[in-house]
Amino acid sequence: MSLALPKLRxxxxxxxxxxxxxxxxxxxxxxxxxxxxSGECEPNSLFAAIAGMxxxxxxxxxEAIGRGATSLLVKNPLAGVSIAQCVVPNVRIxxxxxxxxxxxxxxxxxxxxxxxxxxGKTSVSWLIRSMLKSTGSRVGLLGTVEYxxxxxxxxxGMTTPDxxxxxxxxxxxxxxxxxxxxxELSSHALDQGRCAGTMLDAAVVTNVTHDHFDYHxxxxxxxxxxxxxxxxxxxxxxxxxxxxxxxSTSMKTQVPASCxxxxxxxxxxxxxxxxxxxxxxxxxxFTLRFDGKQAEICTPLIGRHNVSNCLAAAxxxxxxxxxxxxxxxxIESLASVPGRLxxxxxxxxxxxxxDYAHTDDALRQCIRFVSGMTRxxxxxxxxxxxDRDRSKRPLLASAASEADCVVVTSDNPxxxxxxxxxxDIFKGFDPGRADVHVxxxxxxxxxxxxxxxxxxxxxxxAGKGHETVQVIGRERIPFDDREVVRGVLERQTTxxxxxxxxxxx
Numbered sequence: 380m381s382l383a384l385p386k387l388r389x390x391x392x393x394x395x396x397x398x399x400x401x402x403x404x405x406x407x408x409x410x411x412x413x414x415x416x417s418g419e420c421e422p423n424s425l426f427a428a429i430a431g432m433x434x435x436x437x438x439x440x441x442e443a444i445g446r447g448a449t450s451l452l453v454k455n456p457l458a459g460v461s462i463a464q465c466v467v468p469n470v471r472i473x474x475x476x477x478x479x480x481x482x483x484x485x486x487x488x489x490x491x492x493x494x495x496x497x498x499g500k501t502s503v504s505w506l507i508r509s510m511l512k513s514t515g516s517r518v519g520l521l522g523t524v525e526y527x528x529x530x531x532x533x534x535x536g537m538t539t540p541d542x543x544x545x546x547x548x549x550x551x552x553x554x555x556x557x558x559x560x561x562x563e564l565s566s567h568a569l570d571q572g573r574c575a576g577t578m579l580d581a582a583v584v585t586n587v588t589h590d591h592f593d594y595h596x597x598x599x600x601x602x603x604x605x606x607x608x609x610x611x612x613x614x615x616x617x618x619x620x621x622x623x624x625x626x627s628t629s630m631k632t633q634v635p636a637s638c639x640x641x642x643x644x645x646x647x648x649x650x651x652x653x654x655x656x657x658x659x660x661x662x663x664x665f666t667l668r669f670d671g672k673q674a675e676i677c678t679p680l681i682g683r684h685n686v687s688n689c690l691a692a693a694x695x696x697x698x699x700x701x702x703x704x705x706x707x708x709x710i711e712s713l714a715s716v717p718g719r720l721x722x723x724x725x726x727x728x729x730x731x732x733x734d735y736a737h738t739d740d741a742l743r744q745c746i747r748f749v750s751g752m753t754r755x756x757x758x759x760x761x762x763x764x765x766d767r768d769r770s771k772r773p774l775l776a777s778a779a780s781e782a783d784c785v786v787v788t789s790d791n792p793x794x795x796x797x798x799x800x801x802x803d804i805f806k807g808f809d810p811g812r813a814d815v816h817v818x819x820x821x822x823x824x825x826x827x828x829x830x831x832x833x834x835x836x837x838x839x840x841a842g843k844g845h846e847t848v849q850v851i852g853r854e855r856i857p858f859d860d861r862e863v864v865r866g867v868l869e870r871q872t873t874x875x876x877x878x879x880x881x882x883x884x
Contacts, residue, residue: 391480393452393465397473403464408450413477414543422447425465427474430454436470452477472572475542479576485549486578487613489557492695493577494522495564495608496585496627498741499688500538502680503583504561505716506692510701510709511559519552521545522563523735524717524845529557539568545577559699566591570604574611581695582608583619585688587626588740593768606630612638617698619691622647641698643690645683651694653686660722660730660752660837667693667707674707681720681732682748718844720745723861725868728834729755733860735844737764737790739774742841746781755835756783760828761842762821763804765795765850772800773807780808782839784831785815788824790842791850821849825860826867840864 393400394407402408412424417439420426426443428436428451440457450463454470467473479486494503501523511518517529523538528551539562540548552560568574587602595601609618609630618634621627622644634640643651650669657664662679665686678689693706701709715721723731732749736742742761750757759782763772779785787804789797797819808815818824825840832838840860843849849858 391477393477396476396480397465397467399468400473401466403456403466404461405450405463408463408465410450410477410481413452413474413481415474415541417443417446417448420446420448423449425450425452425477427452427470427477428454428457429470429474469572471542472575475545475572475575475577477576478542478546479549482546482550483553485546485553486560486576488553489549489560490580490699491549491560491562491577492581492583492699493562493564493574493579493608493611494583494585494691494695495566495569495605496583496621497588497590497738498736498744499585499684499691500563500565501735502685502688502716502719503585503691503695504563506689506710506713507561507695508559509713510692510696510706511561511699513705513708513712514701516558517552517556519548519555519557519560520562521548521560528552529555538563538565539573542573542576545574549577564608566601566604567594569607570595577611578613579608579611579616580613581617581619581698582612583691583695584608584621584627584630585691586621586624586740587629588738589771589774590738591768592770602626602629606633609633609635609638615639617641617695619643619694619698621687621691622649623687639698641694643687643694645687645690649690651690651697653690655683655686658683658748658752660749665689667703669693669697672703674703676707676710678710679714680710680716681722682745684744684748685720718846718861721844721861723864723868725865725872727832727868727871729832729836729838731829731832731838731840731864731868733840733844733864736761736841737775737843739771739778742775743778743781745839745841746778749837749839750781750783753835753837755833755837758782758784758786758828758831758836758838760786760788760824760838760840762788762790762797763800763842764790765793765797765800767793769803772803773805776804776807779841780812784828786824786828787815787817788821789819789849789851790821791846792852793850794852821858821860822863825863829864829867829871 410425415427420443426448508518519529520527614637617639622642623646642649653665655665664677718735736745847859848855
């Protein structure tokens with residue numbers, strides 16, 4: 380990261396912080412520096428030996444000691460180790476709690492909104508930030524697109540950073556007198572306890588559909604990981620659940636008795652609701668209602684799902700003290716969210732949108748909305764990521780089939796052969812459908828789709844959204860769907876100027 384984050388510095392007693400732990404070789408351990416990466420160990424630091432999916436941290440204990448570590452955080456006592464050991468049931472959770480403590484418990488000293496869900500995390504987080512900024516306060520954000528401490532911004536490394544980085548960013552926010560933070564919490568981060576030390580004033584669950592089954596195994600395990608966000612609520616905090624989504628709604632019984640349950644929805648009865656009065660490919664107008672108040676709001680964000688995202692953010696922001704005027708101003712001032720149905724306009728006679736949709740539910744919703752607002756055809760370009768959940772590839776094909784013209788291409792193939800990924804995708808198409816165009820090269824696929832587009836058509840390029848690289852093998856090649864589109868459209872414009880259509884007399 381380019382930002383110099385504050386170091387974790389406050390000495391912490393592990394016996395006091397982790398009362399259920401036991402100790403080997405000592406009665407207590409006082410920690411001033413901790414890491415889960417053996418290569419980052421310094422003199423007098425603690426090394427957390429975390430068992431990962433592919434490697435076990437215990438394998439790196441000797442390296443950690445060689446670099447100066449004087450204590451260990453372990454699940455089971457290690458024989459033949461000369462330094463002090465703190466033994467805990469779950470090293471990941473204990474390490475996250477330690478990182479938060481070393482940073483001075485920043486999440487306890489500011490208001491933090493956590494957002495999880497299969498789709499919508501980024502949009503809801505950006506909306507929360509916009510609403511809370513309308514109160515005149517400084518707001519930080521950690522998520523898929525960027526990390527911000529309220530002043531400084533860095534590109535995101537992953538949706539939810541590791542425990543130490545998360546604590547450091549929150550500490551940086553406090554140093555900047557940032558009052559609020561909106562944090563995306565992925566299912567992986569929740570399952571791994573990366574954010575277990577972060578306490579929340581509001582927890583949003585947008586939806587729970589099919590995703591990441593390669594990691595979680597099945598829907599039940601995936602849902603359970605999302606539900607863990609409720610364990611991080613402060614006393615008096617709000618659990619914000621989507622009344623229109625069965626997965627989110629199923630968590631009602633898990634909300635702690637000391638917390639407030641707030642529901643939102645467009646279809647089902649809910650505490651925060653809206654009536655959509657106007658929709659187009661330029662935005663939506665709706666009436667927002669909650670707590671006996673209402674406001675007429677116009678958002679540049681496109682799609683019914685984004686109105687739902689506005690409701691989720693409004694519930695969270697209101698719980699944190701934002702007024703209806705602040706909420707309305709925050710919604711109306713957010714022109715777009717990078718890569719989320721983001722319009723690319725170069726003066727062409729058809730609409731082009733780049734969207735991050737990489738689940739079948741998100742892609743289907745996206746295509747259905749755009750289709751309903753488009754006078755001509757909808758052309759959809761999509762692929763599927765390599766080394767990821769293979770079971771959702773045919774589901775993506777089924778969702779994309781709702782477009783009038785489908786172009787299958789590469790996403791981030793990673794170590795897989797793109798052709799093999801496409802074979803998996805094709806299992807989801809109707810056997811009778813013969814009009815699916817295949818172009819493995821993503822830039823060529825985008826170019827082909829734009830060449831087919833006629834006035835009043837819409838082109839949706841799905842899967843990568845805001846991403847600026849394509850991962851092929853071990854290489855990260857610069858690639859931005861939006862820039863590729865602009866390049867093609869500019870060449871088309873230049874060609875049309877140089878070769879105008881001649882009308883017959």
